[in-house]
Amino acid sequence: MKSGADEKIYVRYGADGHDGAMELLRAAGIANELKPGISVALKPNLVVAKPSSSGATTSPLVISGVVQFLRDCGVKTITIMEGSWVGDNTKRAWRVCGYDEIAKRYGVRLLDLKDDATRSFTVDGFDIDVCASALDAEYLINMPVLKGHCQTVMTCALKNLKGCLPDREKRRFHQAGLHRPIALLNTLLHPHLILVDALCGDISFEEGGNPVEMNRLILGRDPVKIDSYGASLLGISLGELSHVTMAETLGVGTTHIVDEDVIQIGRDGSRVVVGRLPGAARELAAYINEKDACSACYASLVHALYRLDKKILQRFTGDKRIKIGQGWRGAAGSGIGVGDCASGFVKRVPGCPPKADEIAKVLKERGELG
Template structure:
């Protein structure tokens, strides 16, 4: 995941970057953050990518994230993308050596300027493939992005095909009752619901995995 901790690789020369790779990346990234402190972290989370830092499968999230602790920021972003911080070793190593602390509660995040933008950028072929599991009606881009990340994580684990239930998402389902899994507070009327406005991909994943 390319976010606050890994971003500091931009402060070292190419030769050193190659050495980081030979050392397995995780430990050097954590220790680089012990040596070079970040005072303020600003994450451009408007449009990230599903699986590659240089793009190809853009996922719109419409967020700018600000924080002072790179471990907290990275653990929060990991959850937004459907990962547990334990799955990304350098986050835990950085926490163990005192760079910062992983997110412990949702109360640590202040959400400002609620965004109900339902306009979306065109889907890549990969995103289109994931979207076939979804029935969408006016979903906010951040909500839809969380769902796409959750489906991508299931796909990475090779278990997406086991998902037989349709997923419903969007403001157009407000007040509507139905069978299936609803994603986000707008779909509270469905037999199962992932709460949140928007929910994180990790929250969505937890519910989906129970339905495989």
């Protein structure tokens, strides 16, 4: 499964999940590896029965884009498989999250992994029962949401595979601290492809409620690399993500990313509407002087600010609020500008859009703000 293409991460900007997913799969040349008669399984994140706008679950539009692409490639057998969190019901999630509708429209099978048979393994002294249908999938596409997590700080490709466990194992994984069991699980299950829904993930909690519109989809094959990249978008250091670094140690993938590994496609055409921001994003707007900012760019700044100490945030009030957005093009002066559009300020974070970790690094720097 490993090949030169494993090195690449494809990022497609924009809010349109359906067309975006199709464009991303085309750009990565995925049609070439779908041999005639192949059956494909999709593993989304439906941890709870909440719509994707909550920031918790994989958008049905991203799923429909992948299904449409597969159908266009002649794939006849497609299964969407998931087992919601212990406290929720997968079949309810199918309905609430719009998957029933997709299944009907495209003739796709929905498989509740809570009903699936399991097989037992022992990895590094840790026993794991894994759902057989996930293990046996001929071509498995892991489709996580990039979002915060109350226990593992972030959840993305590696942790999404926990949905391929029976409920008893999910409980045991939590009791064992999640990080190591997740890393070990990823030595058993090897999805052929990962397509991350980073359109709208929660800033801190896997069950949603504080969504941030990041407006991008991410495709790759190495789950460690994908998670490392996702962490940089959320401004989270790898030091906080033991499951990612443990997975690297176990040979699942690499945390090493260079700029040439990331192929960026398109632009986010949508603009943030600050007055409509929910929860944490609205509170953080107090530190931002936004003029016509793209949602993707604004999301990077929100994630960076969320991870900063309150004392640091206090530097960015009044006329020292952080400038961001296309309305700052050509402007110059004191203060901090985020993104290429606001590059005329004394301190600046280049990028279109920049990543949250790059923004946080500059915001943490002491010294004159101009």
